[in-house]
Amino acid sequence: MFGLKRNHKQTAAMQPDNSWFRGDPLVELNHIDFSYKDYGDADDETSSHAVLRDFSLTVERGERVALLGPNGSGKTTLMRIINALEFPDSGEYRFGGTPVVREEVEAKNSLFAKALHQRIGFVFQSSDTQLFCPSVEEEIAFGPLQMGLPDAEVQRRVDDMVTLFGLDRMRERAPYRLSGGEKKRVAIACCMSMNPDLLVLDEPTDGLDERNTDVVVEVLRAFTDAGKTVLFSTHHHDIVERLDARIVRVHPLR
Numbered sequence: 001m002f003g004l005k006r007n008h009k010q011t012a013a014m015q016p017d018n019s020w021f022r023g024d025p026l027v028e029l030n031h032i033d034f035s036y037k038d039y040g041d042a043d044d045e046t047s048s049h050a051v052l053r054d055f056s057l058t059v060e061r062g063e064r065v066a067l068l069g070p071n072g073s074g075k076t077t078l079m080r081i082i083n084a085l086e087f088p089d090s091g092e093y094r095f096g097g098t099p100v101v102r103e104e105v106e107a108k109n110s111l112f113a114k115a116l117h118q119r120i121g122f123v124f125q126s127s128d129t130q131l132f133c134p135s136v137e138e139e140i141a142f143g144p145l146q147m148g149l150p151d152a153e154v155q156r157r158v159d160d161m162v163t164l165f166g167l168d169r170m171r172e173r174a175p176y177r178l179s180g181g182e183k184k185r186v187a188i189a190c191c192m193s194m195n196p197d198l199l200v201l202d203e204p205t206d207g208l209d210e211r212n213t214d215v216v217v218e219v220l221r222a223f224t225d226a227g228k229t230v231l232f233s234t235h236h237h238d239i240v241e242r243l244d245a246r247i248v249r250v251h252p253l254r
Contacts, residue, residue: 020112021119023097026198026229027059027082032091034077050253051077052088057248059231061197064224066240067233069250075233076125078250079200082231083122084113095120096197118147121191125202127183131175136167136186139175143194161189164219181212188216192223199223201232205239217242 032055035048051074059065067075080086081093087102094100095116104112124130133139140161144154162171165185170178175186184204191199199220205213220230220243234240240247 017111017115020098020115021096021197023094024061025058026061026063026096027057027231028092028094028097029055029057029078029081029088030092030094031056032078032081032088032093034074034081034086034088053253055091055250059198059229061229062224062227064220064230064243064245065232066243066245066247067231067250068235068240068247069233070252073250073252075250076202079122079202079231079233082198082200083120084116085122118143118194119197121194121196121199123184123187123191123199123201123204125206127180127187128176130187130190131183134174135172136175136178137162137171139186140189140193143190147194157193157195161193164192164222165189165215181208184208185212185215188219192219196228198229198231201230203234204232205234205236213239 032052033050034052034055035050038047038049055074055078057078067078069075077086081088082095084100084105087093087105092099096119100116104110105116106113131139133142137158140158141154144157149157158171162168165188167182167185167189170182175183178186188199188201188204201220204216204220208216217239220232224230230243230245232245
């Protein structure tokens, strides 16, 4: 089904710890420092660019939270830390009460990383960076298949996402043939097909027309109405108002 082979033996034998990520609050960042290392200068291996300093954030389950701040203030970095794509230099990150650390995430065949990434969906600002399958429906099915779900459940989730996002006419189309707004809808559908606890979106309505923006806003409201959580960055204050989101301001370091 969907052209992807499964490893049923591995799926059955390796299961994550059921105690992970079940606590509250959903997201807890405590006194985070983060710097990007500059490896361009061979004579100065210690040079770095500080982005976050003593930053703390708590997100409760069911919230809609908007990160606001100028370009370069660290919004995307925060989202990458929450998705365990970057790790703080100091401070602590907990997801669902469970500490998230580099050693657990980057361990070989890490069940911890697999379980974490099933609970957090990350929609990049550029949808082209995360769409790679031959068709829209295969794109949406990819995550659930990786979770080892039965074929019937995968098909149900694909059908649900296609209906929710109005993708029926394009379900067999290659993603690269879609418009920017259509790609964004597909990217969000791919994340939501895994039924994550948290959906993180970097500028989710940037460059979208009114119709596609309306679809995204309606879906995100329905997602949190179902008890899920949304964290997003944006420069569009009207979207913040329409989603009735709690504002967290991120200030650039001086």
